[in-house]
Amino acid sequence: MAIVSRGFRGRRTEDPRLPPGQYLERGFPVLSAGPTPRADLDTWTFSIRGADGERGSWTWRELQALPADDIVRDIHCVTRWTKLDSHWRGVSLDRLLDAVRIEPDEQYVLAHCDGGYTTNVPLADLRGGQAWIAYGYDGGALPPEHGGPARLLIPHLYFWKSAKWIRSLQLLDHDVAGFWERLGYHEYGDPWKEQRYWGD
Amino acid sequence: MGRLTVADGAVEEPAEDEPSLHELLPDGADDPVAPRVLPWLPATLVERRPETASAATLVLDAPGWTGALAGQHVDVRLTADDGYAAERSYSLASPAGAPVELTVQVVDDGEVSPYLTLDMEPGDHLELRGPIGRWFVWRPGSTRPVQLIAGGSGLVPLMSMVRTREAVGASTPFRLLVSARTPADALYDEELAALTDVEVTRVWTRRAPEGWTGPVGRADAATLAAACFPPADEPDVFVCGPTPFVEAVANALVDLGHMPGRIRTERFGPTGS
Known part of the structure; x- marks a missing residue:
């Protein structure tokens, strides 16, 4: 028996593209745990690392020189807003991961960001045209408060997995919980299964 | 899912002069007030206290509520009589460990906040889930300013x-x-x-x-x-x-x-x- 809130009607913007428990947002809210870091593009690098050290590294210029995708995806924040058809530009992680050596048992990734933020993702979720290093948003440069100069973009998972201010991916042979994942949020974060918090 | 470990030592951190977010975490790792699975709790409005013309504090009776840390929030679910539901997050105004008090500011053309601040009457029901968020919290044990x-x-x-x-x-x-x-x-x-x-x-x-x-x-x-x-x-x-x-x-x-x-x-x- 559901608990009914007497007299509540709601806006009823039900849309098949809205995952359960989400509402439609036209703006682009910001969720960050701390101040927006400042990046120096002259020294900025994005790297992929394993237990034995660096497997690949790209400067800002090198990343920009790689073929990029224009990406249109719905994004879903665990704080319950969903933004439809957001426009991004970035480099496919298939391309970046294919450029480095990955051991067969390295099936987990911990993303590291400026400011110390981390998030964990299975390697499989970064492959198959599902994830990017995004540096463009809505036709321009990605604004710092939204993760610029570059962020992870994994639109099929709750948006905290699309880590802002990305600097490196750490390949691991076991899953290590990231920042929000250690603070009560779900280790995987599938919005269609409402995997918001521990145990969901 | 594979096994999930929380191991500080396993995470390689860039050398920095200041604590990184990751290093600041351990004190939040095992709070007794944050159970591992958060159920939806039925709650009844006890009192609605106007704070300003556009904000009100809701005092809620939620059997099963185990208290929160200072600074945490809850998810609120409103369900219409035909089953349509809407969910939003609101910060707790009450002190750590206390019964649930939420102060809600009306959002222009909001779906949930106008109901909470204007329509809901004592005795009416909603569901809540929490406490949520273990980063933006203050613990009385800390002596730092x-x-x-x-x-x-x-x-x-x-x-x-x-x-x-x-x-x-x-x-x-x-x-x-x-x-x-x-x-x-x-x-x-x-x-x-x-x-x-x-x-x-x-x-x-x-x-x-x-x-x-x-x-x-x-x-x-x-x-x-x-x-x-x-x-x-x-x-x-x-x-x-x-x-x-x-x-x-x-x-x-x-x-x-x-x-x-x-x-x-x-x-x-x-x-x-």
């Missing part, structure tokens, strides 16, 4: 921290900077005025009360430098408010020399972009 900086209804989770400090009789040095548009928008005015050992600095961005001799406008670097614990005191800083407010304040604090890793932020609302 605490600098609170609120914009608008961003005061709510910070008020939970102030009330927790009062409730447990902590002597932790607290300072609070509150920015509001006008006196009519100010939350908890009398309660803040009655605080004896928390330094409260008011900022009015549009209109100040009669007799106000200070400036009217947004909190700038000079205001922050004058009102806040200096960086040398290494305060824990909590900033909550609309995104542009938090961005401006957090950037100014970093410029003033505060360690980014000690500035915790919570933002709400769209950026306009």
